[in-house]
Amino acid sequence: MNIDDQNAGYLADWEGHPSGQSEKLDATRAALREPKTWADPPFDVESNVIASIRTESVRTVDTSWRAWIPRLAGVAAITLIAVALMAFWPTGTNVDLIGTEIMPQASGVATLDATESGWAIEVSLTDMPPAEPGTYYEGWVWSDDGKGVSIGTFHLRGGNKPVTLWSGVDVNEYPSIWISVQTEGAGNEVSDQIVMRGRFNDSTD
Amino acid sequence: MDSEVFERFRSGDEQAVKWVYSKFSGAVFALSLNILRDRGRAADATQQTFIKVWRAAGSFDPTRAMEPWIYSIARRTAIDVYRKERNGPTVEVVDIAEPGPSMDRIWEVYQVRLAVDQLSDDEREVVRMSHFEGFTHPEIAERLDIPVGTVKSRSHRAHKNLLVLLAHLEEPS
Numbered sequence: 001m002n003i004d005d006q007n008a009g010y011l012a013d014w015e016g017h018p019s020g021q022s023e024k025l026d027a028t029r030a031a032l033r034e035p036k037t038w039a040d041p042p043f044d045v046e047s048n049v050i051a052s053i054r055t056e057s058v059r060t061v062d063t064s065w066r067a068w069i070p071r072l073a074g075v076a077a078i079t080l081i082a083v084a085l086m087a088f089w090p091t092g093t094n095v096d097l098i099g100t101e102i103m104p105q106a107s108g109v110a111t112l113d114a115t116e117s118g119w120a121i122e123v124s125l126t127d128m129p130p131a132e133p134g135t136y137y138e139g140w141v142w143s144d145d146g147k148g149v150s151i152g153t154f155h156l157r158g159g160n161k162p163v164t165l166w167s168g169v170d171v172n173e174y175p176s177i178w179i180s181v182q183t184e185g186a187g188n189e190v191s192d193q194i195v196m197r198g199r200f201n202d203s204t205d
Numbered sequence: 206m207d208s209e210v211f212e213r214f215r216s217g218d219e220q221a222v223k224w225v226y227s228k229f230s231g232a233v234f235a236l237s238l239n240i241l242r243d244r245g246r247a248a249d250a251t252q253q254t255f256i257k258v259w260r261a262a263g264s265f266d267p268t269r270a271m272e273p274w275i276y277s278i279a280r281r282t283a284i285d286v287y288r289k290e291r292n293g294p295t296v297e298v299v300d301i302a303e304p305g306p307s308m309d310r311i312w313e314v315y316q317v318r319l320a321v322d323q324l325s326d327d328e329r330e331v332v333r334m335s336h337f338e339g340f341t342h343p344e345i346a347e348r349l350d351i352p353v354g355t356v357k358s359r360s361h362r363a364h365k366n367l368l369v370l371l372a373h374l375e376e377p378s
Contacts, residue, residue: 027310028371031317032336038318039244041234041251046226049255050219056256057217192256 051101052192095177095198102181103128103195110177110198119167121151121177124160128195131155131181138182139165140190141174148190149174153182175200211267217259226255229271232318233279239311240283246290250283257282276315280308320370328363331356 031037099106108125123139131137131154139151152165167174177200181193213221233254237247257278265274321329334340334348342360346353 024371027313028317028367029336031314032321032332034314035337036238037235037314037321038333038337039235039238039247041230042244042248045234045248045252046223046230048252049226050222052252052256053217053222053259054219056260192253 055194056192093200095200097123097125097177097179097196097198099127099196100194102193106196108196108198112171112200117166117168119171121165121167122162123165123179124162125156125196126160128156128160130157134184135181136184137195138180138190140178140180141167141169141171142176142178143174144176147174148178150188151177171200208267211262214259215262222255222259225258225271228322229275229319230255231322232315233275235318236276236279236311236315237283237286239314240280241287241290246286247283250279250286253286254279254282272316272319276312279315280311316371320367323370324363324366327359328366331359332363332367335360 093112095110095112097106097108097110106125106128108123108128111122111124113120113122121139128137136153136155138153140148141151142148149167149169151167152163154163154165156163177198178190178194179196180191181195182191210221210224214225230251234247234251237250237254238244241247241250254275258275261278265271321332324332330349331345334345335342340348342353342356346356349356
């Protein structure tokens with residue numbers, strides 16, 4: 001006895017439906033027999049979604065200012081910031097970088113050096129693989145109210161040598177540092193793939 | 206969806222996100238699995254879909270039905286995953302030019318799974334055991350250790366509910 005015969009008796013409700021619906025009912029029956037219809041996603045998908053949204057909901061990248069602030073004003077501001085920061089941050093401040101759940105084995109240290117041009121952030125990374133073809137790493141500093149500024153990109157395909165990134169914004173105002181995996185051609189926004197995090201004022205010299 | 210819940214979802218409220226996920230994750234995963242035919246890639250596509258849904262929530266009119274909107278995001282996301290796996294260009298596509306289920310079929314599976322997930326646990330189990338596992342009413346009664354009459358009434362109620370739920374779903378825009 002095939003499944004349609006088995007079901008025939010208790011599918012009377014459906015069979016009694018007006019003609020013209022039969023094709024839809026056949027499609028429904030076929031879908032109900034299909035294993036893919038009943039499959040459930042792995043349990044970790046929900047927690048990953050929640051974690052990604054939680055992370056992203058505390059920040060909104062505001063890039064519109066880039067189009068409006070004249071370059072000269074930016075340079076002047078950076079210079080002023082750099083000079084001001086030198087009073088707060090001693091040269092050689094170290095920041096611990098910790099791998100996220102995406103790359104838990106990775107670790108690193110970011111060393112901050114105030115210069116007249118901005119902050120030089122030398123990043124030394126351990127157990128971080130080279131970026132896969134078509135992708136690259138990008139460093140970011142983030143403010144507590146959710147504004148992010150890129151501090152440069154790298155790929156590590158030559159090994160885990162220290163990488164120097166640059167911040168032109170005040171690290172007191174942008175105290176978090178993240179490293180993300182970006183896809184080439186996917187735009188300037190930070191991706192969902194945050195692989196390392198650190199916080200300047202959580203670290204000690 | 207309740208507008209207050211949607212506002213909470215839009216703001217990233219965890220409980221609201223869980224609510225949306227529990228309502229749509231089965232259907233999104235079934236859709237993704239039909240397109241990608243691989244659980245791991247379908248899981249990736251499902252995860253990406255919900256993040257995109259949340260990101261796009263700001264521009265979504267909550268008075269409209271969410272089902273076709275989430276369907277279109279999920280379908281595009283699964284197709285993008287498929288394209289990337291093949292190292293092809295990421296482009297807006299209308300359909301996949303490969304053998305496999307048609308988009309009509311995928312829409313049907315999505316609708317059916319959404320409807321099934323709205324049944325009570327008891328009704329859902331009877332529908333699953335009869336259609337997917339192919340058991341008769343007496344066999345279901347034996348396995349669930351309940352009277353045959355109870356299985357029949359649950360089956361009757363479940364199929365009636367499915368008809369109503371599927372009748373109210375609109376075609377995707």
